[in-house]
Amino acid sequence: QLQLHESGPGLVKPSETLSLTCTVSGGSISSSSYYWGWIRQPPGKGLEWIGHIYYSGRTYYKPSLKSRVTISVDTSKNQFSLKLRSVTAADTAVYYCARVSKYYYDTSGYLDYWGQGTLVTVSS
Amino acid sequence: EIVLTQSPGTLSLSPGERATLSCRASQSVSSSYLAWYQQKPGQAPRLLIYGASSRATGSPDRFSGSGSGTDFTLTITRLEPEDFAVYYCQQYGNSPDTFGQGTKLEI
Numbered sequence: 487q488l489q490l491h492e493s494g495p496g497l498v499k500p501s502e503t504l505s506l507t508c509t510v511s512g513g514s515i516s517s518s519s520y521y522w523g524w525i526r527q528p529p530g531k532g533l534e535w536i537g538h539i540y541y542s543g544r545t546y547y548k549p550s551l552k553s554r555v556t557i558s559v560d561t562s563k564n565q566f567s568l569k570l571r572s573v574t575a576a577d578t579a580v581y582y583c584a585r586v587s588k589y590y591y592d593t594s595g596y597l598d599y600w601g602q603g604t605l606v607t608v609s610s
Numbered sequence: 611e612i613v614l615t616q617s618p619g620t621l622s623l624s625p626g627e628r629a630t631l632s633c634r635a636s637q638s639v640s641s642s643y644l645a646w647y648q649q650k651p652g653q654a655p656r657l658l659i660y661g662a663s664s665r666a667t668g669s670p671d672r673f674s675g676s677g678s679g680t681d682f683t684l685t686i687t688r689l690e691p692e693d694f695a696v697y698y699c700q701q702y703g704n705s706p707d708t709f710g711q712g713t714k715l716e717i
Binding site: 532533534535546547548549582586587592593594595596597598600601602603 | 611643645647653654655656657660661666667698700702703705706707708709710711712
């Protein structure tokens with residue numbers, strides 16, 4: 487059974503960088519059938535797609551976040567990571583990692599496995 | 611960016627009843643690449659439907675999806691107590707991926 491688990495600091499100061507890692511178990515991150523993505527949810531609000539990555543390193547980002555976001559992959563550790571720079575209180579959210587199932591050469595897909603989520607609070 | 615508008619915002623029904631949730635897109639969703647997710651308090655979302663009408667593995671057959679273009683529907687026949695949750699639609703056919711704001715299904 488595939489499992490994803492987010493890890494990283496729960497508190498980040500304003501203007502600093504939020505860093506999270508997602509560890510994938512029960513399956514290989516190097517599969518050609520999937521991307522690996524990040525989604526966030528501010529407290530009491532809806533879901534926001536941040537971006538996703540292919541095992542080769544090809545990335546897709548939400549345009550409004552693109553200047554601050556980097557998603558990377560480490561196939562040797564079966565992990566992928568999120569960095570969000572220059573954070574503000576508006577970046578406070580539960581951050582989820584997820585597997586993105588795609589068809590052939592599609593640039594995105596549906597989210598069929600999710601981590602349990604981790605709350606990151608931006609505050610001094 | 612495609613804006614997804616879900617209606618109603620809140621739907622109040624009873625167990626055993628039928629629920630119909632709507633998701634309307636601001637422009638046509640390519641290849642009917644639309645998914646539905648269920649989220650319960652304190653939990654991650656769970657995939658129910660993908661490709662507008664394909665049921666995800668483990669999704670009960672009382673859940674069904676339909677629609678194309680700009681209008682999509684999630685139908686839950688014979689509501690069970692565990693179905694009361696928030697439901698989100700997501701389009702992944704046009705970059706960037708976007709989610710609807712959610713429909714809360716309450717007793």
